[in-house]
Amino acid sequence: MRFAANKMRDAASALRRGLAIFAVATAALTGAAAAQTLASLPNADVGARVRGDAKPIAAWSTFCQDYAAECAIDRTEPARITLTPAVWNTIVAVNRRINKSVEPMTDMDHLHVADRWDLAEDGIGDCEDFQLLKRHLLAEAGLPRRAMRMTVVIDEKGEGHAVLTLVTDRGDLVLDNKTNTILPWHRTGYVFIKRESQDAMAWVSLGGATSPVTTANR
Numbered sequence: 001m002r003f004a005a006n007k008m009r010d011a012a013s014a015l016r017r018g019l020a021i022f023a024v025a026t027a028a029l030t031g032a033a034a035a036q037t038l039a040s041l042p043n044a045d046v047g048a049r050v051r052g053d054a055k056p057i058a059a060w061s062t063f064c065q066d067y068a069a070e071c072a073i074d075r076t077e078p079a080r081i082t083l084t085p086a087v088w089n090t091i092v093a094v095n096r097r098i099n100k101s102v103e104p105m106t107d108m109d110h111l112h113v114a115d116r117w118d119l120a121e122d123g124i125g126d127c128e129d130f131q132l133l134k135r136h137l138l139a140e141a142g143l144p145r146r147a148m149r150m151t152v153v154i155d156e157k158g159e160g161h162a163v164l165t166l167v168t169d170r171g172d173l174v175l176d177n178k179t180n181t182i183l184p185w186h187r188t189g190y191v192f193i194k195r196e197s198q199d200a201m202a203w204v205s206l207g208g209a210t211s212p213v214t215t216a217n218r
């Protein structure tokens with residue numbers, strides 16, 4: 001469903017208000033952010049191997065029509081994030097904040113459609129909405145969007161699921177609404193199928209054999 005222009009303006013206004021609230025909340029979360037430390041991450045720069053082109057998720061294509069700036073690729077941006085303590089604390093705080101504040105609900109239960117991607121403007125969303133909102137806030141905080149890629153996996157239940165991959169100098173790290181712990185991609189237990197390209201508005205394969213049509217998990 002495409003937002004009308006006035007709804008888009010309302011959504012943008014709501015996001016700006018949310019960012020103001022988030023700025024205050026982030027300060028309060030500094031102690032919580034330190035719970036998972038940068039030093040606890042592996043030193044190895046291990047990234048998922050890209051194996052060619054992949055077909056985009058249909059709902060992503062619709063999302064990109066409605067939120068073009070969220071999908072745009074700026075090749076002058078860094079392709080990876082340098083993890084300083086300050087950057088790490090911001091990532092952990094955003095991940096925790098959105099996992100806590102967004103109510104999980106499938107698109108079918110919420111909107112009566114199989115799959116729709118958005119920024120959880122009404123405070124309700126499923127897996128991809130959590131991750132898209134996290135990326136939006138992290139980009140607002142100065143992290144390169146190009147290094148934050150929406151990713152489709154098969155989860156522990158054998159179902160399609162969306163996570164956010166951060167390509168960093170400490171390897172590919174995964175933000176997930178199922179846990180506040182930020183894990184290296186190869187320690188999640190998921191089968192990695194595909195993710196957004198870093199070079200174009202397109203998707204690339206990560207080698208998983210089965211590609212879900214939707215990402216319908218809460």
